[in-house]
Amino acid sequence: MNVFARSALALSLSAALVAPAFAADASLKTEKDKASYMIGMTFGKQLQEIKDEVDLAMIQKGLADTMGGGTTLLTEAEMQQVSNDFRTKLQAKMQEKQKAAGAENQKKADEFLAKNKTVAGVKTTESGMQYLVIKEGAGPKPKANDQVKVHYTGTLINGTKFDSSVDRGQPATFPLNGVIPGWTEALQLMNVGSKYKLFIPGKLAYGENGQPAGGIGPNELLIFEVELLEILN
Numbered sequence: 001m002n003v004f005a006r007s008a009l010a011l012s013l014s015a016a017l018v019a020p021a022f023a024a025d026a027s028l029k030t031e032k033d034k035a036s037y038m039i040g041m042t043f044g045k046q047l048q049e050i051k052d053e054v055d056l057a058m059i060q061k062g063l064a065d066t067m068g069g070g071t072t073l074l075t076e077a078e079m080q081q082v083s084n085d086f087r088t089k090l091q092a093k094m095q096e097k098q099k100a101a102g103a104e105n106q107k108k109a110d111e112f113l114a115k116n117k118t119v120a121g122v123k124t125t126e127s128g129m130q131y132l133v134i135k136e137g138a139g140p141k142p143k144a145n146d147q148v149k150v151h152y153t154g155t156l157i158n159g160t161k162f163d164s165s166v167d168r169g170q171p172a173t174f175p176l177n178g179v180i181p182g183w184t185e186a187l188q189l190m191n192v193g194s195k196y197k198l199f200i201p202g203k204l205a206y207g208e209n210g211q212p213a214g215g216i217g218p219n220e221l222l223i224f225e226v227e228l229l230e231i232l233n
Helices: 003-015 033-054 054-067 076-116 181-187
Strands: 121-124 130-135 147-155 161-165 172-175 193-200 222-231
Touching: 033 076, 076 193, 161 181, 181 222
Parallel strands: none
Antiparallel strands: 121 130, 130 193, 147 161, 147 172, 147 222, 193 222
């Protein structure tokens, strides 16, 4: 479920759960109190990203009017139209935000790569990927359809670590034709036993969409230290 669907769902659910008024002396005296407050916290967190787009007082009024069985300010048809318009508005704002973040990340990546290519030992491939040999192995090189075993650590330009098989203590195995293009290219340059530092631009990683669940933004440049341990087939 994407962010727009989650927001719309959270909004509709919270509207059915928010109390008509806040008690000044609210406390968690019973299990029902605790469960109710937990639900409020859960949907409050989900609504956090759209808090500037909604009015809690009107959510409360919509709840009260509906549960009271009286006349609501919107008909069912009007409610559906407002829901569609709201979803469209959220999508447009998210796309604008994504585009701005992608442009900023691309600028940072270009500046980084331009400077990094002057560092001693750094090589730039035709695709624009850069790499630095930390240790050169003596084993064979994998082909694009081979399965390999590696240890790696991935960071962003600012040093934030987003993934590491080293930290997990378990090497990763995967087919070279099933990973991001930068890895497919880089691993075929490496002999078994080699350890490289890779600088992979967004176009060879997760592109304009990024990988939000992994903390990777649009057009984000990724830096990996990769050790090729074994070719498995």
